[in-house]
Structures are given as structure tokens and as C-alpha cells.
Amino acid sequence: MRKFFILIILLVSGLSVLSAQELNFTVKVNIQRLLTADPAVFNGLEQSLKEFVNSSKWTEDEFRPEERIKGNILLTINGEATDKSQKTIPNVYTAELAIQASRPIFGSSKETTLFNFIDREITFKYEQFQPLQFSKTLFNDNLSQVVAFYIHIILGMDYDSFALNGGSDHFQAAQNIVNVAQSAAAVQGRGWSSIEGNNRNRFWIVENWLSPRMKPMRELQYVYHRLGLDQMSQDPAKGRSIISKTLENARKSFDTYPNTILMQLFLSAKSKEIMEIFRMGTPDEKDRVADVMSRIDPTNANNYRQLRQ
Incomplete structure (x- = not known):
């Protein structure tokens, strides 16, 4: 249904039919809060993160440039992480991730916000010019896992907005990311566990989307957008x-x-x-x-x- 909807827009507007990746996000890294660590460490992180988000292949579908989901990511580095004795942990940082995504409204030049959230529980290990790598089965680094998680949540919400329960595969992919993170001995930071975050963390976001008890919210996502807006x-x-x-x-x-x-x-x-x-x-x-x-x-x-x- 998503592909059919976008195809109608393209036929009406006469836009390009060239294929592209799924996302078209603006990505920024803010280091203004970083007081002690060398800010040069993060030279290149913004570009690496932008390429990771916009150039990776996240679905099996082919997206035209005009179909790409628009959004914004702001990664704010808060500072160096510390252990229980308040000693600095080398190359480990705390951060916040603000992420927003939108969807076009049929017959209009307007867009509607799909997702707007700030994750304040990010801790990740990073060395200068370190590549961001994501695996469906292996835990590589916490930053890649977190960003990939939210990308699949956004894809799931986008697909759900075009077809009833259309985003299930992406919510399941996000659930798999949670499972991999939970089983990784080297995982840093909070957000992956059911006992953290007052039911407001990554674990509970995807748990809610896949839970039968939240079926009315899945229906809301479709009816509000496709049948309403x-x-x-x-x-x-x-x-x-x-x-x-x-x-x-x-x-x-x-x-x-x-x-x-x-x-x-x-x-x-x-x-x-x-x-x-x-x-x-x-x-x-x-x-x-x-x-x-x-x-x-x-x-x-x-x-x-x-x-x-």
C-alpha cells in the first residue's frame, strides 16, 4: 500500500523514477556540552552517521528519491562516561539522541510528523574515525544499535500508516536489535531492559508495538493517516x-x-x-x-x- 500511494504521487507530479535508499535524514552531532574530552575525536562522526542512516539498505523495497522518508537526527554528546567510582571510562561517552520523522499527506504539499522522541539514555564507545557498523545478529557498538533500532521503528510506523499492520516486519527487526543488545556482554548504557526507564525506553517502545493488547494503537496509526489525513x-x-x-x-x-x-x-x-x-x-x-x-x-x-x- 505504501508503494501504491507514493506511485500515485509520482504519476501525478511526474517526478523521477530512479531508485534510492529509504531515508533522507538531516544528521547533526552537537559537541558543545563536551568540556573535558578532545572534541577532535568526533571529527567525521557526523558524516559517518549521516552515511550510516541515509546510505544503508534498511528494507527489501526499492525507494525512488521522492519516496524517501524525511527526518532529522541530532546526537548531543553530553560528556565522558564514568564508572561507579566516578572514574572516566576511556573512549566511552554519554549522549542524547533526538529523532524526528515525517510522512507526506495525500493531495497536499504538507507533511505530518510520524515520530518525535528524545532518547536520553545513550552510552557508547567511540574512537576517532571509527566506522559505524550494524549487524542483525552481532553487537558491534551501542550507537549503531540504537540508531538502527529507531530507524526500524520509524519504518514500521511509516508502513503501518499506509496499510493496517504493514510495519510488523520492521517492528520485529527492532525487537531483534533489542534481543541482540540484551545478550551482548559488551553493551553499554541503559535502555534495552524491561526494568529500566519507567516503561519509556527502547524495550518498551517495541514491546508496545508488537503487543496484542496495543492493537487499537496499531489501528490508530493506519486509520488516522490513511483513512483520515x-x-x-x-x-x-x-x-x-x-x-x-x-x-x-x-x-x-x-x-x-x-x-x-x-x-x-x-x-x-x-x-x-x-x-x-x-x-x-x-x-x-x-x-x-x-x-x-x-x-x-x-x-x-x-x-x-x-x-x-
């Missing part, structure tokens, strides 16, 4: 109605399993967009959506109440 250019009222109903179904999932990481990821990506969509809605739509969103996102309840004004 992609309808807006042709029939805004129909698109809003579909989105309103799928948000109500998502609320049922929230009532059963409140504050899951999937719901937090959805709200991080969609909260403002939902406000924009329903500003043009009927009074009844505004009331229903304000009620639903205030329940599943109580910290922003005041914002949703503005829909009624």
Missing part, C-alpha cells in the same frame, strides 16, 4: 469524522492501559496537528475531540478546551 484534501468533513472516531477508539485503549509509551509518542507527534484539524470542525466535533484529548492528554487539557471557544 489522506482524505482531507478531497473531503475534509469525512476525514475529520474518521479521525474523531479513531481517537475515541484510542481513548478506550488509554482507559485500559493508561500512559503507555505508544500513547505518549502519538501525542508528541500529533497533539498540535489535531488542534489544527478540528479548528475547522463542527461544534459537535470540537466538543467530542476536546473531551477525548483532555482525557488521554490531561497535561494539555486547557489547550484542547480552546477548541470550544
